[in-house]
Amino acid sequence: MSVTEPPTAVLLPGTGSDEVFVRSVFAGPLAAVGVALRTPRPRPGKDLVKAHLAALDATEGPVLVGGISLGAHLGALWAAANPDRCAGLLLALPAWTGDSAGAPAALAARHSAADVRSRGLEAALSTAVTGVAPWLAAELTRAWRGYGPALADSLEAAADHPGPAQADLTSLTVPAGVASCTDDPIHPIETAQAWAEALPRAHLGTTSLSAMSTDVEALGRATVLAWLRARFER
Incomplete structure (x- = not known):
């Protein structure tokens, strides 16, 4: 080309x-x-x-x-x-x-997935956006709600996949x-x-x-x- x-x-x-x-x-x-x-x-x-x-x-x-x-x-x-x-x-x-073990992003995704499973999407989202910049909070809110009930599975699939x-x-x-x-x-x-x-x-x-x-x-x-x-x- x-x-x-x-x-x-x-x-x-x-x-x-x-x-x-x-x-x-x-x-x-x-x-x-x-x-x-x-x-x-x-x-x-x-x-x-x-x-x-x-x-x-x-x-x-x-x-x-x-x-x-x-x-x-x-x-x-x-x-x-x-x-x-x-x-x-x-x-x-x-x-x-390579392996995601110990990577901050993977740990954060697994923690969020566990929170979604434990408390539900809206409660977990409220925690996730607390204290973050308004633009990032808006992005997370739209995207997480777009994933709906499949959010936790999606977060875990991403966190577990090797780079x-x-x-x-x-x-x-x-x-x-x-x-x-x-x-x-x-x-x-x-x-x-x-x-x-x-x-x-x-x-x-x-x-x-x-x-x-x-x-x-x-x-x-x-x-x-x-x-x-x-x-x-x-």
Whole structure:
């Protein structure tokens, strides 16, 4: 594919998140560089991960893949299994490499799932949004309610799924943009740095949750700019 013909991007949401948030983060930055965006809607339940990967399998032609958190994990795993179908990677907020044991994001998802099962969705949601920034509270409220009774199963399916191993990342020779929020303890910047170092053609971009409180596209721009640097690097 010519560097003058940007591929379509197919991006997946994070754990307990949805396609609405992915689009709000990435649509503007990708449109600015002429890249069309598809954001498959999650199919809640125990087969959440399987459904996400099936959505990638259904794509035609080499595409940019990735997403946010879990979406980044699944995009990288899919690309490693389908190298001839991947034109590049947009990997925002990777949460762990390989096994999820001990990863803050996985622990948080399992805790939330247990709370939903114990007290119900609305009570668990009320706790989850207490003390968080208004924009994040609004995102969680819409997305969690959208998952409905399948929320706990979805959270557990995401938390239990391994991320890409080091060998998966080193096998990916396409341009990759990795991005992290420097003030996000759930998605440690050290993980994003490790991914950027393992990927053969990657750049790391950074922003902050504080910046996203007034400009949610900050995360998308950081990821897309990192991908562009990797893409045009010689």
